[in-house]
Amino acid sequence: MSNTFRYDKTYESELIALLKKEPEWNSFTRTGAIDVFKSALLSSQTYICKSQSEVCGYIRALVDGFGIYVSELYVAPAFRNNGYGKELLKELLKELKQDHPDQVVYVLSDEDLYYEKIGCKRVGSVFQL
Template sequence: MIYKNELDGISADMLKGFFVDWPNPPNPETHLKLLKNSSKVIIAMDRMSNQVVGFITAISDGVLSAYIPLLEVLPAYKNKGIGKELVHRMLKELDDIYMIDLCCDDDLVPYYDKIGMMQTNGMILRNYNRQSGS
């Protein structure tokens, strides 16, 4: 597995199969755009297939706060430590930031708890008719 924190050489064709179970997922071109527009991004690539198999993004003011909106690993690559490695690498990238927030489903709370994050309350608003990003 190769981990990169830049997108040089990454094309939309290398981003197929993500956003599993989303009713209206972004297409690979929109996915590439959201990666490019993130403050920080780390991708996991399978060195044999040269495909992106996982990614994590962060949005930050670069001073006090950062938010991790997306972490995903392709289904065939889950339970191999890729997601955990992506989170650890992103937290290292954000080491100089005071607050790092993310939202997750209840079943993922133990996952993030194991890496030292604390559960808190949060509020969200979703505009599902814009879920595809277009």
Template structure:
């Protein structure tokens, strides 16, 4: 397993991983692909390789107030090997003085990892 920071050379493999995940991730590779490419360029993103790109994590640093994980995805064929945890641990290793938070709609996964729930996210509507 190799974890490294994302570069544009990883783009094709990363979008292939996202696309195989299906409709829940469709806007990232379909209707908002250009926007997501820009988001990747301005994010802290790690990719995980095990022969091929099989996982990634995208997050943003809030100027030292916290690192917020927006996206965490591991290929279905590689799940159950603690790759998601390894990606999050890499963030903590690289930013040891900064709190790391996850923005999630899959809370059961993070609860299973032993992470504490510290808040809730609300969508602001007009």
């Protein structure tokens, strides 16, 4: 069983600890970047996913008036292939479409196979949800 929540600072240490285990996420968690990342988590549309009271993933989107851009979607390796990524996307879309019904949602990602697998439409070099 999992739950998604709007991100707030109470989840910061658990999320950062999770990302620090992943070398490819070092650009967010390294010294010099971590404070900027922590601020971005709070100033963006960010949601976390918990499974059995443990943070297992997050999603962060940017809203600028022209579109909505999913910047990051992360699910910890031990929790992958259980639908948590889809759950995070669904929660984000539900919330954002209420406040921004006419804006298109795009995904900025290098994980093309994942977004193709879940049925997203490729639009140039990005995907549209």
